[in-house]
Amino acid sequence: MNSEPRRQQDRALVLLKQLGMARLSEFTTAGVTAATISRMKRKGDVVQLGRGLYQLPDASHNVNQSLAHAAKIVPDGVICLVSALAFHELTDTIPPRIWMAIGSKDRKPSIAYPAFQFVRFGEKVRRSGIGQYMIGGVTVRIYDPAKTVVDLFRYRQRAGMRYQKSPGLNLALEGMKESLRQRKATPSEIADYANEAGIWKAIRPYLEAMIANA
Numbered sequence: 001m002n003s004e005p006r007r008q009q010d011r012a013l014v015l016l017k018q019l020g021m022a023r024l025s026e027f028t029t030a031g032v033t034a035a036t037i038s039r040m041k042r043k044g045d046v047v048q049l050g051r052g053l054y055q056l057p058d059a060s061h062n063v064n065q066s067l068a069h070a071a072k073i074v075p076d077g078v079i080c081l082v083s084a085l086a087f088h089e090l091t092d093t094i095p096p097r098i099w100m101a102i103g104s105k106d107r108k109p110s111i112a113y114p115a116f117q118f119v120r121f122g123e124k125v126r127r128s129g130i131g132q133y134m135i136g137g138v139t140v141r142i143y144d145p146a147k148t149v150v151d152l153f154r155y156r157q158r159a160g161m162r163y164q165k166s167p168g169l170n171l172a173l174e175g176m177k178e179s180l181r182q183r184k185a186t187p188s189e190i191a192d193y194a195n196e197a198g199i200w201k202a203i204r205p206y207l208e209a210m211i212a213n214a
Contacts, residue, residue, distance in 0.1 A: 008032045008033060008036040009032075009036060009040060009045070011030050011031060011032050012027055012030070012032045012036065012037065012040060012046070013045070013056070015027065015030050015032070016046065016054070016055060016056050017137075018137065021049060021053060021055035021068065021069065021072055021136065021137070021138060022053075022054055022055075023052050023053055023054075023072060024037065024053075024054075037054060041054070044057060045057070049069055053069070053072055053073065055136075064087060064135045064136075064140075065136055066114050067079055067083065067087065067098065067135055067140050067142070068136045068137075068138035068140055069114055070098045070100060070114060070116065071135075071138055071139070071140040071141065072138060073109070073111060074100060074102070074111075074116075076102070076103075077100040077101060077102050077118075077141070078100065078101045078121075078126065078130055078141045078142065078143060079098070079100060079101075079140060079141065079142040079143065080099050080100060080101040080119065080142075080143050080148065080151055081099040081101075081117075081119065081148065081151055081152055081155060082095040082099050082152075082171065083095050083097075083098050083099040083100070083142075084099070084142050084143045084145075084148040084151075085148050085171065085174075085175045087133075087142055088142075088144075088145045088148065088179070088184060089182075090145060090148075090174070090175050090178040090179055090184065091171065091174055091175060091178065093171065095117075096115065097114075097115040097116060097117040098114055098115065098116050098117065099116075099117045100116055100117070100118055101118075101119055101120070101126055101143075101151075102118055102119075102121070103120065103121070103123065103126060104121065104123070104126075119155065121151075124196065125151075125154075125196065125197050128147065128193070128196060129143050129144045129146065129148075129193060130142070130144075130147075131143070131144045144185075145175075145179040145184040145185040146179065146184075146185035146186070146189035146192075146193055147193050148175060148179075149172065149175045149176045149179055149185060149193075150190060150193040150194050150197055150199070152171055152172035152175050153172045153176075153194070153199055153202060153203050153206075154197055154199055156168060156169045156172045173206060176190065176206060176207065176210060180210055180211075187207055187211055190203065190207060191204075191207065194207075
């Protein structure tokens with residue numbers, strides 16, 4: 001084998017071990033051609049997760065791996081609502097789609113796989129409460145528990161096009177109860193996010209009742 005393709009394969013393998021998964025543009029930046037990746041795919045040295053996205057065949061898989069996949073595809077998005085609640089282990093619900101927040105004016109990505117449920121957040125609420133988590137070598141942006149609870153209350157009703165995919169009130173209540181019980185959120189954190197989002201009056205009765213019954 002020519003030494004240059006061999007060196008390119010070695011660079012590709014090192015990159016995948018470092019990043020967990022990589023896009024074709026990242027391989028190109030590292031000096032690995034699309035033709036090399038295509039050959040590696042045919043040989044089974046890499047597997048294709050989606051359009052232009054690859055990982056090693058023996059890479060570990062877990063319930064959160066799809067979130068890393070999503071973060072690679074939509075790097076400016078933030079995992080939110082049901083997906084964030086499940087990631088923080090505050091519900092037994094396994095969402096069939098990845099819930100991701102994008103900006104109110106962002107172009108909605110057209111993606112066949114994995115299945116996404118995009119929701120539009122205004123800039124003020126979109127930028128607050130974002131945590132960064134490493135999943136399979138990929139940095140994934142996910143809203144923290146208190147922010148997630150408040151967002152679920154914001155999307156608790158089916159009211160018009162913006163809320164047509166609402167998770168509903170029960171999931172918001174479950175998230176609040178579990179986040180407080182597991183001490184992953186405090187009443188003051190929830191109140192602060194609720195005030196920021198302008199829904200404190202809606203959340204306050206539920207929060208006060210849970211605190212009183214704790």
